[in-house]
Amino acid sequence: MYFTAQGIHTKQAHKGIPEGRVEEEQGRKGFFGPVSHLIRKQASTRWKTIDGPLKPRMFDLVKADASGKRQRLLFNKDISIYNQWIKPNEAKQLTAFRNADGDSIYFAHIGTGKLLTEYGIFDYRPGDYIVIPKCFGHIFLPDANSQFLLIESKTGSFNEPDRGMVGKNAVYDTAQLVLPNLEELHAYLKKNNLSCIEVDVKHTDQITRFEYEECIFDILGWKGDLFPFKLNMDQLMPLMSHRSHLPPSAHTTFVAPNFVVCSFVPRPIEFDDDALKVPFYHQNIDYDEVLFYHNGDFFSRSNLHSGMMSFHPAGFPHGPHPKAFEKIKGMEFTNEYAVMIDSRYPLERDPSMDTLEVQNYWQSWKS
């Protein structure tokens, strides 16, 4: 298709929106495809009622199952998203876990501790994305109760985003990735007299236990380009323009088949006088959007706390809450840490989510 325009429109997206009017983006393929910017009298979030399954939803994961089980939240054929609390374990005989259903990202929300993998050991802390390839044995040893948002990619591995014209070192340099240390693993096991002779393997969401005579962490060395690693949100160098608001896709951290993982971290607020300073209203027509609020001040929404997760299905128009426009005045930096997961195909809600739902979230744009 070709570019055309009618009536009142801007010359540059997200800038120079006429006073008292609202810009709404309608775009295909996430933020990469054909797109139009509509100048409306009022935002599409002014609905009176919403009757049907396409309601925006908010969930409070602070109330999630703390027993240590993975609690599935949202899923489709490509992805499953879980909440998982992991408790400290004093046992000397450990049981490892292998996920044969897919690659995993454990996003560390709360807690610190150690992660033992067959490739070595590393520490974890809040804000860590810990990427564990499919079928890699691992054991978490938390210092205190730790909460993770667990993202499982069932149809392929997690990869770096295409950084296009800003080059391969933008957002994060792969030299920033932290790898587990094999020598320290062996020293840690020996010092603490730990051994692992059991492995629980998850396949088609069923667990099979394997038992061994000797500790499975007996790897003497390894080489290759497939390994566990971690990356903390603090290591991200967010892209921004001081002149106009960049779309969420600028904050992509990992890509997997049919979904992406993006990170919102503190950044300066645009300072051109006519720049839109809050996220633009949009219908992300092709993607379901999940946003997990990790830490900080979530300026574009009200009534939010750390540990909440929103679910905005494709087809649902959304944007900042009314109070965000006031809240951002005088601010020079955002101070929010959040994880976004955008899925190309619709996500289903696990029934266990019902008890976590914040009622009447769909009305929150009115306040």
Ligand SMILES: [Fe+2]
């Ligand atoms: Fe969105």
